[in-house]
């Protein structure tokens with residue numbers, strides 16, 4: 195094992211992460227969710243429909259709970275968890291036994307060697323892991339190698355803008371020679387308590403509840419190896435490793451629609467998508483993580499309202515999004531005011547009707563079709579870019595994994 199991997203493995207043995215939970219069902223009932231879970235965000239992973247109902251899922255760097263969680267919420271799937279940390283895997287085994295998760299297999303090892311399992315996967319989940327490798331691209335390529343041709347990845351890596359203050363404190367900790375022992379943790383806590391009110395880290399600390407736990411203090415400030423990405427760096431990293439970016443898990447953090455007002459809004463909207471994301475990241479300054487889906491090069495299925503087929507999109511509200519009575523759509527981060535027509539469109543979203551079905555419904559019967567379609571395109575485009583809806587986008591002649599008459603995939607615990 196190389197020195198970096200040894201140090202990373204040692205940390206996650208001493209400080210298993212995330213802080214172990216005792217019961218998945220109870221945690222989910224209290225609002226816990228994994229935003230990479232295909233049971234929750236399936237249409238972001240495979241807009242064209244999942245390749246099969248009994249998915250093979252790899253959770254690379256599964257930590258203390260993620261593989262067990264996905265085995266719990268996707269009972270038809272076979273889930274494989276791989277991690278360097280035996281302490282973390284021991285907790286996954288505890289959750290496996292507690293919940294009877296016989297669809298879960300756990301392996302101690304390096305994700306760069308996952309090919310040795312001789313398996314391939316429909317979905318590869320790796321969150322908070324690849325940025326801890328000395329060469330993150332090496333890990334990404336190893337994961338790509340075991341992803342099936344129509345497979346997908348849901349990934350999370352650190353974002354550079356939201357972590358600028360973290361790296362300042364990490365640098366101070368290194369210069370002070372702080373270790374990952376109780377003394378080092380206490381010193382970090384003392385530094386956080388004495389932070390200037392103008393420090394770049396303040397908003398990060400205010401948004402990060404887990405810093406109450408020593409595991410998170412070590413993971414954030416005393417880590418031996420981490421790096422972060424800007425949007426352009428992230429997209430380049432994917433492409434140079436043979437992958438295609440597909441979509442953000444939460445568009446509201448990348449498109450200007452939800453959080454940016456005129457005249458800046460129109461200026462940003464005039465740019466190509468990738469430039470919009472790069473600018474919004476710099477304007478918000480809050481992106482401590484990037485969570486997104488990726489496919490093999492040439493296999494991404496983009497969502498858009500200037501391409502044919504959007505009337506066949508089947509909209510679904512994103513996890514945690516609710517329509518309030520006063521025409522406000524509340525996402526996890528923002529509230530969007532809707533006019534009456536837009537609110538009627540959102541009320542008709544049930545995960546079964548296509549946009550075309552919705553426009554055929556009595557609520558829109560009196561409207562000229564062309565005008566109704568142009569209105570619907572604008573509203574759903576805004577809702578998509580605000581992180582409020584996602585779409586199943588069956589391709590002509592493609593899979594019908596999301597059956598027209600069926601309910602959204604079963605999701606134990608949340609709905």
Ligand SMILES: C[S@@+](CC[C@H](N)C(=O)[O-])C[C@H]1O[C@@H](n2cnc3c(N)ncnc32)[C@H](O)[C@@H]1O
Nearest residue numbers: 206255256257260277278279304305321322323
């Ligand atoms: C920050 S935790 C994230 C855990 C989990 N993915 C989650 O989101 O809850 C990072 C995990 O990745 C594991 N890890 C880091 N490098 C790894 C590698 N090269 N191979 C396998 N696991 C690794 C660590 O042991 C640790 O459990």
